[in-house]
Amino acid sequence: MSAEIEPHLKKFQKELSAGTVSLVLLAVLAQSGEALYGYQIAKRLERTGDPLLGGKQSALYPVLRNLSAAGLAASHVEPSVSGPPRRYYRITAFGRQVLDAWRQAWRDTRRSVDSVLEGQLP
């Protein structure tokens, strides 16, 4: 990739992931049967490709805290043998409702963006 394009791509990816990271995290929590802690969530995301769009996993922690502060996820602390006590997150009923709304918004956005990109404007 040419050096001219790269900064623009990076900036675009950063803006995109700022919008989608909450959605992705909430979806991971919704699909998991058990409560997850930060590192586990990061590793799960790592296995599914690169939903952070080249971003770093440290960005997940502040977002998790925000989800919890907004009432979309609940959290509790458990001691751990390997390090500091871990904070486990699980999705709340309200979080599931919000996730449904977000999912719909994401599908609509994707559809309309795709149709513009493919030149299907009326």
Add this chain to the structure above:
Amino acid sequence: MTATPKTIPEYLEQLRAALRGADPALVQDALYDAEEYLRSELAAHPGTDEATLLASIATSYGAPEEVAEIYRDTEAQVSQALRTPPPARRQGALAAFFGVATDPHAWAGLFYMLLSLATGIIYFTAVVTGFSLSAGMMVLIIGIPVVILFVGIVRILSLVEGRIVEVMLGERMPRRPLYQGRGQPWLKRIGAMFTDPRTWSTMLYMVLMLPLGILYFTLAVIGMSTSLSLVLGSVLATLSFMGLGEFQGDINMLVPPWLGVPLCLLAGVLGFFLTLHIARLVARAHGALAKHLLVKTAQY
């Protein structure tokens, strides 16, 4: 660009350096998150040495500089989104004086003043009991677990107070407990409890909370009860002069009622708003005090 860290404490040290100047509460949270991630990564790959692991961390979790930048960015976005918008600037001194009633910080501050008597008693008792118990037991071997328990309780209370202060007084406080010293021998970690200035400043804060709590509580109760009873009294007096109600007891007024009753009402209303102003001032000052004694001292 600094050298790649070889050990986890080194990584945390670089992260702390990269966050220099940021809100101390944010620094504490960022360090805690990083430590959780790094220790988990280390536990997930037994047999790998720390230096190799930390070299690969740069691509997954991020190098200390990147992590610092991410936390700064997120904090800016979040505090913009979550902060209560400041009340619209009111024109004129009169509007500014009465506008305090629409400021949620003033009401939260008032509530904090009432609550601080209870929390003050709890903190004071915990610290004084714990301190004398640990000091007394120090000569015996069982003194050591007592001291560790005591310092642990003080840290938990400090976190709890931080949450109360952030919610009610609007001062950003840590959301994660202070965590340090993993990987050092435990005697050294006990030593660190005593050399950490924050242990002492937290205890000082908790001892201070009793007199402060009494002062705040008294101010809030006197301010509110005096002003509200003046307002209520003048309303009742007006009603009884109009023949709509009966006053029990004597009314000895130094001034004639046509002057005294409006004066009472005025004093009551002014006192009410004045109390709210005091509450807002206390909220600001106490938030700064809590930030200084509970968070700041050990940061840099």
